Amino acid sequence: MIHLARLAIATVALIFAGGPATAQTSQTSGGPVDPALINRYLMSRSLAPILVTASDIMEYDLDSNPIDPQDRRSVIERFIHGEIYKLRPDVKAVIHSHSPAVIPFGITQVSMRPVIHVASFLWVGVPVWDSRDAQDPASAAMLVRNSALGKSLASTLGDKRVALMRGHGNVVVGPNVQMAVRYAIYTEVNARLQAAAIAIGGPINYISAEEGAARDRAPTDFARAWELWKKKALGK
Amino acid sequence: MIHLARLAIATVALIFAGGPATAQTSQTSGGPVDPALINRYLMSRSLAPILVTASDIMEYDLDSNPIDPQDRRSVIERFIHGEIYKLRPDVKAVIHSHSPAVIPFGITQVSMRPVIHVASFLWVGVPVWDSRDAQDPASAAMLVRNSALGKSLASTLGDKRVALMRGHGNVVVGPNVQMAVRYAIYTEVNARLQAAAIAIGGPINYISAEEGAARDRAPTDFARAWELWKKKALGK
């Protein structure tokens, strides 16, 4: 049921708190710092995700300034990541994608709600962000190309796991890469199934808040899907 | 018309009556026993189906206790299989899957009914099970993680071939592996076609009970599809 290839992951960024990652050897890339003052995040340079290799990974401060660009072009919309990391200390991974089945829910009046147990995490709600909400002069171009737009999106996301970006895509956050990827994949799956149920017609028996909360507390047998996703991603 | 790759077979279990399988050499795995008293079933450890090999197959008693676990992790929802085998002596293979086109029929008010001859076996009806029906404290997590939930699902299945699991997937049973696989694949095909017919609109000319019963009695030229499915499954 998982069509990883159909999930266009536009950008994935990981935060690391408390100083540079151990793999970071460049002097210009920061030394030991006060974690309370400085945080950094990692993100690929502007490149189709399927083509990314280790040397394409760049380091940014939370204002989304590259630490050591080395002529690598930064992703325009990196402010999505920086501003969410600022607002949400619990978040350690942010995925922005143009998840195809999700996009229609950002431009219609029907809210995304969980219809399958593996997407029960959506029970907390899925807000929709419209770039025009930011009241920023750059809004009309629909790209999160500055901090003001990033802040506006982060504020719409609030304490949720997923926010839709009207006419654009979505953003998914998690406490680690595995969870964020899981949320992103199952958000796409849920959108396909919810749309199919709507097409069949009649009232839909959504996953309830009680069920969503119960599943949030339950342990998850997550390794099974993760191993398969990794295999597929590396096999391509 | 068969997209095997789109049918996410979560777990497949086979029952064998009357003592251990001949391939079972471990002493702890039971000796000759009274078939009337003890039955066993086989099922893979918790692993993506596409990755399963012979050494991943485990043996369970009908209470879904592993006979010889050897540090292999059991599938949480094995109780689906054990409890159905208890209730249905005619069943020798159980498939639980997250069959994508089928899931929407578990959360809407439209019953699955056969629309194509190869799925005529659905004419006996396709009940929908909601984990909350079980009135079990573990219900809200939506997984069949104990015998009580398994019994509740088995009871909803009754004497049918397929039961939908609301917001989760379905369970399909058969007198042998070939028939269960056939039922599972054509249930998915039927769901796609029924949804497409509903989208076109107007009353649908379903397969009638008379036709379903006639086809149940008719011999089936089944080998043709089975050989192709096996080829595809092994080729991946």
Add this chain to the structure above:
Amino acid sequence: MIHLARLAIATVALIFAGGPATAQTSQTSGGPVDPALINRYLMSRSLAPILVTASDIMEYDLDSNPIDPQDRRSVIERFIHGEIYKLRPDVKAVIHSHSPAVIPFGITQVSMRPVIHVASFLWVGVPVWDSRDAQDPASAAMLVRNSALGKSLASTLGDKRVALMRGHGNVVVGPNVQMAVRYAIYTEVNARLQAAAIAIGGPINYISAEEGAARDRAPTDFARAWELWKKKALGK
């Protein structure tokens, strides 16, 4: 736009008039005969089409009796082919398939009509056959397993190019293999597009009878698609 792999060609049969094909060397397979009295057709034994090789091709008389079976199992529904060849001397190739997008049009009240120029040949109408129309004791099993059922289907097809078989599939005929394949593929394409147009809503601007007839008379640049289809079919 052509997804050959999604077109499950169940059976393809070719007629040859005026005696056995030159490749037919067996003595039991008939000698020079009066073409007016005896006709034969060729068809694979019961085997998934993708697995068929030359030695699987069998010869049948128009009553669908195998001429030289050699322990090869005949397709149950060969009567589709024999009875259409009897009724339609202009037809030299018959395709029976479970063309997935087409099936819903056989069970709803919406007629298939051409929506794309390459399927303009549908302008003559697409009748729907229900096996129960045949009033044959074997009708309820929904398979064309005898001459009476084949005659009934052939009569519904009449002088058309395509007939839908309710809850089953369709049959497509042509003056040669290339045209029949072309009709079969574009019938599937048309069904997908017509269903998509219906889902979008509002009245549909169908291909008119005048356009259909004009295109029937116009020469076709057919080789381009045929070469590609052959490449795909052989490459798999």
Add this chain to the structure above:
Amino acid sequence: MIHLARLAIATVALIFAGGPATAQTSQTSGGPVDPALINRYLMSRSLAPILVTASDIMEYDLDSNPIDPQDRRSVIERFIHGEIYKLRPDVKAVIHSHSPAVIPFGITQVSMRPVIHVASFLWVGVPVWDSRDAQDPASAAMLVRNSALGKSLASTLGDKRVALMRGHGNVVVGPNVQMAVRYAIYTEVNARLQAAAIAIGGPINYISAEEGAARDRAPTDFARAWELWKKKALGK
């Protein structure tokens, strides 16, 4: 989100102004000429696009006469390209395709409008051309097989980027190959998403004219997608 394989690019033609391309060595293919008087365009001979190699590329004048045919068969509908080049000096690349998700919008009453930022270029409008508008005796065959039909289509396109061809496909133009390909791919993506949003129901929050115009003026990080598309196209 890009399924290049589903976009059946029927014909692609490129214009070059001011004399023959440097790769053009044949004497008959023109020498230095007055760019104001003579223009030429390049286009493959009649061949499935996926099979085209360098020697299949032919040169045409703006009346769509081949300059040096060498027994190569010309695409019947080359007049689409010639007549658009005549009318639109800003256009340097024309794509005609049977883009599957787009076709239903050419036969229903719902206009294509942009629903995703990457297709914001559709904000200027997407006219629909019906071959019968041309009032040409050849209209009914639905192919642009002469200059009159090409002129009629070009006139419907006007100053737009995309025009739908009822019951046939669409035509997409750009100032260079990269932009035309980008427009063609995202027109297909937009059609899929718009149809999905319509199926979900309710009023749709389309990309506004203000947003479309703002994005027309904004710089585009286009190289990322282009590199990936090229890789996919060459890898097949």
